Amino acid sequence: MKSLLNFLIKYHVFFLFLLLELFSLTLIVRYNNFHKVSFLNSSNALTANVFEKAQSVVDYFNLKRINESLSEENARLRQQLQSLLLTDIENAAEYAIGVDTVEAYSAKVIRNSVNKQYNYLTLNKGASDGIEPDMGVVSADGVIGVVLDVSKNYSTVLSILNGRWAINAKHEKTNHFGPLRWDGRDPSFAYLEEIPYHVRINKGDKIITSGYSSIFPEGISIGVVEEVEHSSGDTFQEVKVRLSADFGGLFYVQVLKNKNKEERIELEKSTRNE
């Protein structure tokens, strides 16, 4: 016993090193469980506060750009409104059913990254504003990500630019769908996988949300096809997609709430159980 103790004391540095490394590795490997511990991520009050203060300084210098993008979006929405008003009543009613199930909250991005392997955003809205985990996040240009974690006043968002997550996307023309994943390199591109070889996909085709999960409604823009690759012998082709949202220049985003989400999940669960 005494010699064991001596041994431990003699090599205490090495053992402490091993212990700390093992603990860190556990954090990395069991990432998803630990992520629920919200003091370990940037939605906690201290870190979010630091980011919010810093962002307010940055914002000041970007007011012009924010203004321009808002007025552009305004113009686009006005145009859509016009065309909606002109459509005949039957179609409009159908459209309204779809619209009514989604509620949007506007939120400010106080922290964003695009240069890591696993990128996240932090927003200045949290549980007290009605934000919940698993809500979709979009910008005026397209899909951004999904809410991962909320604290009282802040939330963290898993960006599309994050290898831990794939969004269900589809090819607008043919309705073929598959997971869209980021490969960790260029923040302007992601890859749509599992599209069968025979589907004809052209450069410039639109890629949109599939609506097969309850996170995003159908038809939100994700990007356009940049390039189609298929290695010989593979039954699937890989589609390189230029993302439509500008992840580097995000200031405001909308968080989407699907009002029928519980009902849908409940129904899908009961179907699976049968």
Add this chain to the structure above:
Amino acid sequence: MNKGPIWYIGLFVTSVLVQVLFMDAIQFSGLVNPYFYVLFILLLPLYVPRYLQLLLGFLLGITIDVFSNTPGIHASATVFLAFMRPLFINSTNVDEQDRGKIPSVMNMGTGWFMKYSGILILLHHVFLFYIEMFTLDDFFNTLMRSVLSALFTFALIIISQFLIFRK
């Protein structure tokens, strides 16, 4: 020239803030991610109890992790850095009377400091980038990113020497 604990607390906070507010915003097509916060570990006095270096390394890493939503990644890399640092210092035969000193350009000379920070930053970055990828696929791409980023961090740390230890 010795610095007290207050100075080191200040250095810790500054290193973390510079990292999360400025360095993380630097983007060169995803290739260069400088991790300037290692400055805190590099500037610890030459001889500190090793267990304390490891614990401080862990504290620094986990703080960065909390800010960047990467639990464990930075912590493991800074603990590794804190473990390797005394090995390097011991291998260079530091004079007895220099033991309490801060390893800076002024105290140790430019050549020594460049070798010291260069090797340790490279070790830290290579460890960090592979841990972040958690795979050896894309081996050379990861290596290139870590070496480029290490060069950038190295340049920043050398420049910071002249800002921190102004005469």
